[in-house]
Amino acid sequence: xxxxxxxxxxxxxxxxxxxxxxxxxxxxxxxxxxxxxxxxxxxxxxxxxxxxxxxxxxxxxxxxxxxxxxxxxxxxxxxxxxxxxxxxxxxxxxxxxxxxxxxxxxxxxxxxxxxxxxxxxxxxxxxxxxxxxxxxxxxxxxxxxxxxxxxxxxxxxxxxxxxxxxxxxxxxxxxxxxxxxxxxxxxxxxxxxxxxxxxxxxxxxxxxxxxxxxxxxxxxxxxxxxxxxxxxxxxxxxxxxxxxxxxxxxxxxxx
Numbered sequence: 001x002x003x004x005x006x007x008x009x010x011x012x013x014x015x016x017x018x019x020x021x022x023x024x025x026x027x028x029x030x031x032x033x034x035x036x037x038x039x040x041x042x043x044x045x046x047x048x049x050x051x052x053x054x055x056x057x058x059x060x061x062x063x064x065x066x067x068x069x070x071x072x073x074x075x076x077x078x079x080x081x082x083x084x085x086x087x088x089x090x091x092x093x094x095x096x097x098x099x100x101x102x103x104x105x106x107x108x109x110x111x112x113x114x115x116x117x118x119x120x121x122x123x124x125x126x127x128x129x130x131x132x133x134x135x136x137x138x139x140x141x142x143x144x145x146x147x148x149x150x151x152x153x154x155x156x157x158x159x160x161x162x163x164x165x166x167x168x169x170x171x172x173x174x175x176x177x178x179x180x181x182x183x184x185x186x187x188x189x190x191x192x193x194x195x196x197x198x199x200x201x202x203x204x205x206x207x208x209x210x211x212x213x214x215x216x217x218x219x220x221x222x223x224x225x226x227x228x229x230x231x232x233x234x235x236x237x238x239x240x241x242x243x244x245x246x247x248x249x250x251x252x253x254x255x
Contacts, residue, residue: 037193038193039193040157040191040192040193041191041193043113043115045115047113047115047154047157048157048159048190048191049113049191050111050113050118050159050189050191050196051111051112051113052110052111052220052221053108053109053110053220053221053230053231054108054109054110054111054196054218054219054220054221055108055218055219055220055221055222056103056104056105056106056107056108056109056218057104057216057217057218057219058104058105058106059104059173059214059216060173060174060175061173061174061175062104062172062173062175062177062214063175063177068081071177071208071212072208072209072210072211072212073207073208073209074205074206074207074208074209076206076207077178077204077206077207077208080178080207081176081177081178082250083250084171084176084178084250085176085248085249085250086174086176086248086249086250087248087249089171089174089176090169090170090171091171091236094125094236094237095146095169095170096125096127096146096147096170097124097125097127097146097170098146098147098148098166098167098169098170098171099147099148099150099163099166099170099185100172100185100187100200100202100214101170101171101172101173102122102124102125102127102147103187103198103200103216104173104216105122105124107122107123107124107234108123108221108230108231109121109122109123109231110230110231115133116132116133116134117130117131117132117133118131118133118152118159119131121231123231123232123234124234125234125236126233126234127147129147129150131150131151131152131161132151132152133152133153133154133159134153135151135152135153136151137151138151138162138164138165139165142164142165143165144165144166144167144168144181145165145166145167146166146167146169146170147166148163148164148165148166148185149163149164149165150162150163155188157190157191158188158189158190159188159189159190160186160187160188160189161185161186161187161188161189162184162185162186163184163185163186163187164184164185166179166181166183166185167181168180168181172202178207179202179204179207180204180206180207182204182205182206183202183203183204183207184203184204185200185201185202185203186200186201186203187199187200187201188200194219194220195217195218195219195220196217196218197215197216197217197218198215198216198217198218199213199214199215199216200213200214200216201213201214202214
C-alpha cells in the first residue's frame with residue numbers, strides 16, 4: 001500500500017513538471033508558433049517571379065511621408081521646387097512622365113519575365129520598359145530621353161535596375177520635385193509571397209546633396225470589374241489647346 005501511494009505521488013509530480021514545461025513553452029512567447037510563411041513565386045530558372053498584373057502605389061508627393069524638411073536639397077534643388085508652377089507639369093502636355101514618376105502613377109502595369117528580360121508594360125501612356133537581366137553596360141552614345149536607358153542584374157533574389165540617360169524635361173512627382181539630366185536612378189525590386197517591394201535611389205548632385213531614397217510596396221491588381229481587361233487603352237494627345245486655363249499653384253515661398 002505504501003509503495004502504491006509513493007508511486008502515485010511520484011507520477012503526480014512528474015505530471016505537474018511536464019504540465020508546467022508545456023505551459024512555460026506556450027506562454028514564454030505569448031502565442032502559439034506561427035505557420036511557416038509561404039515561399040515566394042519563382043521562375044523555372046529559380047529566380048523570383050514578378051510576373052502578373054500589379055497596382056502601382058500612387059504617390060503624387062514624394063515628401064508626403066517625411067516632409068519637405070527631410071529632402072536633402074541643394075540650394076538649386078530647393079529653388080527649383082519653390083519656383084515651379086503646377087500648370088507647367090510636363091504630363092499636362094502629354095509628355096512622358098519619366099522615371100521614377102511612372103512607377104508611382106495611379107495606373108496598373110503588367111510584368112512579363114524571361115531569363116533575358118524583365119518587361120514592364122504600363123497602362124499609363126502605353127509605355128514600357130524592357131530591362132535586360134545580364135548587367136550589360138549602357139550604350140556609350142546614349143541620347144537623353146524621357147524614360148532613359150535601364151539595365152538590370154540579379155543580386156541574389158533582388159533585381160537591381162540602373163537607369164541613366166534621362167533628360168531634364170520631366171518631374172519626379174505631381175508635387176513638382178525636380179531633377180536634371182544628370183540624375184542617376186537605382187531601383188531594387190524584391191518579391192514577397194504576395195507583393196513586390198521597391199526601393200529606389202535618386203542621385204542628382206545638382207538638385208540633391210545626397211542620394212534620396214524612397215520605398216514602395218507594389219500589390220497585385222484586383223480582378224477587373226464589368227468585364228474589362230486588366231489594362232485598358234490610354235490616349236493622351238500632344239498640342240493641348242487648353243493650357244492657358246490650367247490653374248497656377250506655386251508652392252509657398254517659405255516651404
